[in-house]
Amino acid sequence: MADQLGEHMSTRTKTTVAAGMAAVAVAASLLVATPASAAPTACSSGKACMYRNHTYGGGYFNFVSYIANLDGRKYADLGYFSANDSVSSVYNNGTKKAVRFYQTKNYTGPYVDLPLKTEDTNLNDASGQIKKVFNDRISSAKFI
Incomplete structure (x- = not known):
């Protein structure tokens, strides 16, 4: 038993x-772990995209080759809010090149590079693709 x-x-x-x-x-x-996320809906192929908030939140602004001065430029879905010095996440959905984001207009001052088909969903820390805190500092950008 x-x-x-x-x-x-x-x-x-x-x-x-x-x-x-x-x-x-x-x-x-x-x-x-899942693979890198697909491009945000508003970031079509060939463009670099910048977002007002972390993780592609808030408004967005995109460009095809360069933007010398974000001052006065408005987010596409937040027409009342300037994109200058207010970007918190970025995505490079370009077709051939990295994107360089500058702290000052006309491609001057400190900068950070974002390789092709990569993202940084939080520019307020240095743990993403961009290894430098660059939140709310972007004033110009171009593909390099």
Whole structure:
């Protein structure tokens, strides 16, 4: 009888362990890194795109080859808000080149580069593609 009870408990334990392992496997599959996200909807092929908020939030502004001065330029879906010194996330959906974002108009001052088909969803830290805090500092930009 003791052997039968031990065998029964062993089966119950095995079932519990198997269920626990299955739950861990499901949870682990949810944590697997996903590939880089696709371009945001508003960032069509051939353009560099800048967004008012982190993770492509708020308004957006895009260009095909260069923009010498963002002063007075408005976000496409926030026509009342200037894009100058207010960019918090960027995406390079160009076709051939990196994008250089400058802190000052007319391509002067400190700058950061964003390689082709890459993004930085938070310019307020240095943990993304751009390894320098550059939040709310972009005043001009061009493909290089």
